[in-house]
Amino acid sequence: MEDCGSGILQRLIAERGEHLESTHAQHGDATALLRPESLLEVMRFLRDDSELAFNMLTDLTAVDWLDRAPRFEMVYHLYSLDWNHRLRVKAGVPDAPDAPAQVDSLCELWPSANWMEREVWDMYGIRFAGHPDLKRLLLYEEFEGHPLRKDYPKERRQPLVGPRN
Amino acid sequence: MSEAAQRLAGDSRGDLHSEHQVLNMGPSHPATHGTVKFLIELDGENIVSLEVFVGYLHRGFEKECESGSWYQAIPYTDRLNYNSAILCNIGYCMAVEKLLGIALPERCDWLRVLAGELSRLGDHLTRCGAACLELQAMTPFLYGIEARELTWDLQEELCGARVTSNYIRIGGVKHDMPGDFPGKCRAGIAKIRALLADFDKVVTQNRIFVDRLRGTGIISREDCIRYAVTGPVARASGIALDMRKDEPYLAYDRVDFDIPIGEVGDNYDRYLVCVEEMHQSLRIIEQCLVALSRMGPAPVNVADPRVRWPAKDGVFNRMEELIQQFKAVTEGPMVPAGECYQAIESANGELGFYLVSDGTAVPYKVRCRPPSLINLAPLPLMVRGAMLADLIPTFDFINMIGGECDR
Amino acid sequence: MKRAEKLTWVERLYIPMIAQGVWVTSAHFFRNLLGFITGRRRDFVVQYPEERVDYADAFRGMPCLVQLANGKPKCVACGLCEFACPTDCITIVAGELVDDNIERYPEQFDIDMSRCMFCGLCEEACPEEAIVMSREVEIAAFTREDTLFHKEQLLVPERLLKRRLGFLRAEYDRVHAAAE
Numbered sequence: 146m147e148d149c150g151s152g153i154l155q156r157l158i159a160e161r162g163e164h165l166e167s168t169h170a171q172h173g174d175a176t177a178l179l180r181p182e183s184l185l186e187v188m189r190f191l192r193d194d195s196e197l198a199f200n201m202l203t204d205l206t207a208v209d210w211l212d213r214a215p216r217f218e219m220v221y222h223l224y225s226l227d228w229n230h231r232l233r234v235k236a237g238v239p240d241a242p243d244a245p246a247q248v249d250s251l252c253e254l255w256p257s258a259n260w261m262e263r264e265v266w267d268m269y270g271i272r273f274a275g276h277p278d279l280k281r282l283l284l285y286e287e288f289e290g291h292p293l294r295k296d297y298p299k300e301r302r303q304p305l306v307g308p309r310n
Numbered sequence: 311m312s313e314a315a316q317r318l319a320g321d322s323r324g325d326l327h328s329e330h331q332v333l334n335m336g337p338s339h340p341a342t343h344g345t346v347k348f349l350i351e352l353d354g355e356n357i358v359s360l361e362v363f364v365g366y367l368h369r370g371f372e373k374e375c376e377s378g379s380w381y382q383a384i385p386y387t388d389r390l391n392y393n394s395a396i397l398c399n400i401g402y403c404m405a406v407e408k409l410l411g412i413a414l415p416e417r418c419d420w421l422r423v424l425a426g427e428l429s430r431l432g433d434h435l436t437r438c439g440a441a442c443l444e445l446q447a448m449t450p451f452l453y454g455i456e457a458r459e460l461t462w463d464l465q466e467e468l469c470g471a472r473v474t475s476n477y478i479r480i481g482g483v484k485h486d487m488p489g490d491f492p493g494k495c496r497a498g499i500a501k502i503r504a505l506l507a508d509f510d511k512v513v514t515q516n517r518i519f520v521d522r523l524r525g526t527g528i529i530s531r532e533d534c535i536r537y538a539v540t541g542p543v544a545r546a547s548g549i550a551l552d553m554r555k556d557e558p559y560l561a562y563d564r565v566d567f568d569i570p571i572g573e574v575g576d577n578y579d580r581y582l583v584c585v586e587e588m589h590q591s592l593r594i595i596e597q598c599l600v601a602l603s604r605m606g607p608a609p610v611n612v613a614d615p616r617v618r619w620p621a622k623d624g625v626f627n628r629m630e631e632l633i634q635q636f637k638a639v640t641e642g643p644m645v646p647a648g649e650c651y652q653a654i655e656s657a658n659g660e661l662g663f664y665l666v667s668d669g670t671a672v673p674y675k676v677r678c679r680p681p682s683l684i685n686l687a688p689l690p691l692m693v694r695g696a697m698l699a700d701l702i703p704t705f706d707f708i709n710m711i712g713g714e715c716d717r
Numbered sequence: 718m719k720r721a722e723k724l725t726w727v728e729r730l731y732i733p734m735i736a737q738g739v740w741v742t743s744a745h746f747f748r749n750l751l752g753f754i755t756g757r758r759r760d761f762v763v764q765y766p767e768e769r770v771d772y773a774d775a776f777r778g779m780p781c782l783v784q785l786a787n788g789k790p791k792c793v794a795c796g797l798c799e800f801a802c803p804t805d806c807i808t809i810v811a812g813e814l815v816d817d818n819i820e821r822y823p824e825q826f827d828i829d830m831s832r833c834m835f836c837g838l839c840e841e842a843c844p845e846e847a848i849v850m851s852r853e854v855e856i857a858a859f860t861r862e863d864t865l866f867h868k869e870q871l872l873v874p875e876r877l878l879k880r881r882l883g884f885l886r887a888e889y890d891r892v893h894a895a896a897e
Contacts, residue, residue, distance in 0.1 A: 172408050172650040201538045204651070204662055204679040220664065222651055222679075226535060226549065229556050233651060257538035260687045268372075283365035283716055292373055299370075299377055382803040385836035417895075449742050456761050463773075470775035470850075476836045484837075485888050486895070488774060508745070512738045517731045607895045622889050625844045632844055639842040640800045 151175040153232050156196055161187050166237075176233040181219075184236050185249045191223060191232070192254055199223035199232060202255035205262065207238070207269045211295040215239035217246050217271055238271055250276040268293035330358055333698075337366050341702050343440040344710040346686075348701070355697050360690040364683065367712035375676035379642030380406055381480055381617075383676060388474040390678060391714040394433035396425045396465070397656040398714070399478035402676075404559065405652035405663035406480050409645050410616065417608040418482045419561040424598035425468060425477055426560075427591040431502070432461040433657030433709070434542075434584045434591070441581070441706035442513060445522050450512045457505040460498045467491055480643060481618055482611030492599045499592055506588060514585070523578040527692045527704030530575060537688040541659025541681055543708060546583045547575030553655035565597045580707040617643045642671045658682050658709055682708070682715040774884045777837045777850040780828060783882075784872040791847035791875075794823040798839035798848050806832035807839065823868060830856050831864040840885075849881050 146162060148155035149170035157177055158165065164183035169176050179187055191199045204222035215237035223232045240246040250273035251258040262273045263282040270291035273279055281288065287306045290297050336347035347363040371390065375383040387402040388395040400422055407414070414422075439454020462472040468487055469477035477484050513519045534544045544551050552569045554562040570586035572579030611618050619638045624631035647669035653662040659681030666675040685708050693701050752759035763770055772778075783791040794811035812824035839848050851873060858864045875882070 171648050172411070174649075174651055176649075200535050203538055203653075203660065204664060204677070206664060206677045208666055208675050220677075222662070222664070224538075226551060231651075233649075255538065256536050257684060257687060260683065264683075281365075283368045285365070292370060297373075299373060378803055382801070382838070385803055385834055385838070388836075449738075459761065466776060467773040468775070470773070470777040470837065471835065474834065474836070476838075484841075485775070486891055508741050511741050516734050516738065607891065609892075609895045611892075613896075619841065621892055622846075622885070623893075626846065635842075635844050636795075636797065639797045 149175065153197060153230055156194070157187075157191070157232075160194070161190055174231070174233055176235060179234060179236045181215075181236045181238060181248055184219075185251070185254075188221075188234070188251055188254055191234070197225065197232075198227045199225045201226060202251065202257050202261075203231075205251070205258055205265065207265045207271055207293075209269060209293065209295045217269060219248055219265075219271070221251075245272060246270065247272040247274055249274050250279075252276055267291070270294065335701075337363070341444045342705055343436075343444065344705070344715070345712045346705075346710060346715075350698065350701075352698060355699075357693050357696055357698060357701065360693055360701070362686060362689055364686065364710075365716050367716040369717065371678065371717040372676050375673050377672070379671050380645055380673060381642055383673065384478065384480075385474065385476045387678075388476055389713050390680070390717065391433070391656060391658065391661075391682070391711045392473055393436050393711060394426075394429040394657040395473060395475050396429040396469070396477055397433075397654065397661065399475065400426050400560075401652065401654045401656065401661045401663050402678075403478045403480050404654060405650060405665050406643075406645065408650045408652050409648055409665055409667055410480070410614075410643065412481050412612055412614055412617065414482065414560075415609050415612060416561075417486070417602065417605055418610045418612075420598050420601050420605070421483050421487060421610060422478060423561045423565065424487075424595055424602070425465070425475075425483070427594045427598070428461050428464055428468070429475075430657045431588055431591045431595075432458045432465075434588045435461070437657075437707065437709040438509070438581060438584055441703055442519070444702050444706055445519065447513060447519065450509050453505045453509045453512070457502045457509075460502050460505075464491075464495055464498050467494055479611065479617075481614055482609075486607075486610045487602065492603055495595065495599055499595060503592065506585070510585065514582075520578060522699075523581055523703055524576060525574075526577050526696060526700040527580075527707070528574065528576045529688060529692050533688060533691060534575070537684070537691075539659070539685050539688060541655070541657070541685065542580055542583045542587065543685050544659065545569060546572035546579035548573060553653055553660060557653070559654060561598075561601070564601075565594050567594050577703045577707050584707075644669070644671050645673075653679070656681055658711065658714070659685055661714075678714075678717060680714045680717060682710045686710045686715060772852055774880065776852060777835050777840075778852045778854045779830065779835065779850070779856050779866075780833065780837075780839055780848055780871075781851040781853065781873045781878070782823075782826060782868065782871045783847050783849060783878060784874045786875070789819075790823060790826070790868065790872055791845055792823050792826065793819060793821045793845055793847070794826075795821075795844065797842040797844060801838040801842035803836065803838065804832045804834060806830075826868040826871060828866045828871060829864065830858075830866055831861060846882065846885070849878055849885065851878065851881065 146158050146168055148158055151170050153175050154168050164180055164187050166178045191197050201224040203224045206220050208218045217238040219236045219238055221234040238246045238248045250262055262276055265271055266279055267281040267284050268291055331352045333350045333352055337345050345366040349361040351358040371386055387398040390398040435454045435458040439451045443451035465475055466472045469475035529547055531547050531549055534547045534549055550571055567590045570583045572583050620631040620634045625635045645667040647667055649666045651664045653660045661681055662679035664677040668674040692704050749760040785791055794809050796809055799807045799809055806829040808827040809823050810825035811821055814820055814822055837850050840850050
């Protein structure tokens with residue numbers, strides 16, 4: 146595990162190194178790849194540690210690597226208002242027919258995760274364990290499929306939804 | 311529990327008014343500038359709970375980007391925040407440039423700052439003007455929109471289109487500013503300043519306007535941080551957060567400007583922050599004009615053949631350039647595999663682009679972090695217990711732009 | 718940033734502020750009225766369709782095809798604009814000429830104006846200066862079929878496109894001047 150000259154990664158490796166799979170700092174963005182089962186714990190450490198103090202969850206999204214295992218990758222962008230530094234945290238999420246993709250929700254740590262996790266559920270179909278109100282955000286409830294998955298064709302048509310009442 | 315909420319609790323225990331009323335507001339409501347639906351639970355005229363439904367303008371921006379080449383996504387970014395299209399252009403192009411490792415020529419930096427600030431000015435004018443309109447003040451709206459028209463006229467001179475500018479290119483801008491642009495721009499700035507002064511006289515100290523805004527829609531500093539709220543909303547709550555100062559990009563480290571910070575975090579603070587930011591934008595534009603005219607002719611695009619299309623007269627007359635042009639258009643830039651996140655300060659807050667490339671000419675993933683969507687999330691918190699009418703200014707000053715919020 | 722915590726008593730009275738507001742709006746009104754009487758209009762509104770504004774040199778209207786003096790399109794049907802177009806609104810069917818030294822021409826050249834977003838990438842991609850953004854914006858139609866513009870509707874004689882072509886050529890010169 147390398148710290149890539151980044152003080153953030155150095156501290157993270159020293160304190161929670163056992164939960165990390167790899168690190169890199171491509172284009173100057175410090176990045177840590179976590180084991181998914183320890184996501185909540187490491188995120189809590191990142192938020193509460195006084196030297197890191199990542200008090201803002203700026204962005205949350207997922208990437209669909211169709212042919213890789215694990216198929217999905219959660220991507221979190223953290224920002225510390227006190228120290229003005231950023232960190233990208235990633236965690237792989239496996240997807241199988243009998244065990245659909247699921248990852249821990251971060252709503253209890255940062256309320257800003259609420260809507261963004263709903264968007265990821267909407268677009269990628271990843272479930273968030275512990276999310277208070279997991280439903281579609283941008284699309285409508287009758288929408289079939291999750292459009293940002295790589296196996297969702299761009300031209301696919303959706304069934305017509307009739308009036309609801 | 312706030313005073314209003316306590317009063318509510320008391321009301322709902324009594325025999326009278328014990329049933330809450332559910333009100334659907336939107337998706338197309340005359341008092342909201344933005345296509346959004348609110349499901350409001352009302353006790354009398356007070357809001358007990360509120361649920362926001364967004365997505366009415368969802369067009370699949372991110373999916374669409376994954377099917378074209380890198381440069382073909384630039385016109386789509388115009389349609390994100392259509393009030394400040396150039397800022398969205400800048401955000402996307404800077405993210406691609408970060409992946410490619412391109413350093414921009416100096417003149418391009420200044421041109422981007424100039425175009426971006428014009429765009430920000432237009433966005434803030436729309437926000438303040440439309441907020442006045444929705445509070446039934448028609449005249450200041452007209453002044454604000456007239457000033458916005460002036461910024462759009464300048465954008466048309468510079469980019470060729472008023473709204474969907476498509477001005478920024480990967481590694482530069484479409485073309486340099488016209489020779490007579492500085493003069494027109496200075497004349498435009500003078501007119502905009504006069505209109506801002508009129509605007510200020512009509513509303514800033516007007517008692518009706520102040521009573522509607524002061525003390526409504528308060529969000530605390532801590533809540534802003536927890537909800538990752540950025541932009542004027544966060545600054546009105548006292549957070550000195552501005553990408554232009556914190557992580558200076560382009561030429562922002564070479565211009566002199568201040569960022570206004572509010573104290574209370576109510577709508578009135580947001581209004582004042584926006585007005586002050588408009589004056590700062592005008593200052594930045596003037597400094598850009600000075601810097602650009604001092605510079606003299608200089609390239610506005612990088613000479614990198616990966617992203618720069620060959621000069622046109624070469625394409626017309628010589629075979630090598632023609633072949634290069636064919637390759638550049640049909641293939642587009644090959645971006646090395648990797649990922650990056652680039653954030654800029656857009657008119658609404660931190661506009662970030664997270665790009666993943668798998669080494670081909672087509673983006674693997676384009677994620678846009680929409681500031682309007684994330685700033686809208688704490689809206690239920692901001693209006694809980696308030697009167698229904700307070701929802702209007704609160705929603706207006708968040709400035710949710712459908713195109714960017716729903717993508 | 719400072720904010721006045723309390724309104725002054727003059728402002729709280731409200732009447733002086735109404736007077737100030739009325740003063741501002743009447744100043745606008747009388748200035749516009751004076752301009753209307755003297756014939757030097759100062760109001761901002763343009764009475765479209767009777768009055769029109771002159772667009773900027775850089776203005777991008779509907780894309781059109783350059784027609785040479787002999788009535789033929791300058792286009793050689795290379796298909797670069799088709800590639801560059803983000804919305805795939807251009808359809809070209811190429812034909813071959815045997816007796817001419819140009820050899821290729823567009824047998825069919827359609828632009829679906831209901832999809833076109835006037836971004837100008839076709840113009841930037843064109844290696845022949847054959848498709849340019851005109852100053853035409855009034856292209857409304859009653860049916861969807863009518864928004865599909867064919868070659869005959871798109872062809873515009875070169876002399877009518879002087880301003881756009883002049884703008885483009887001036888840009889090439891500036892790129893050269895800047896590079897040196």
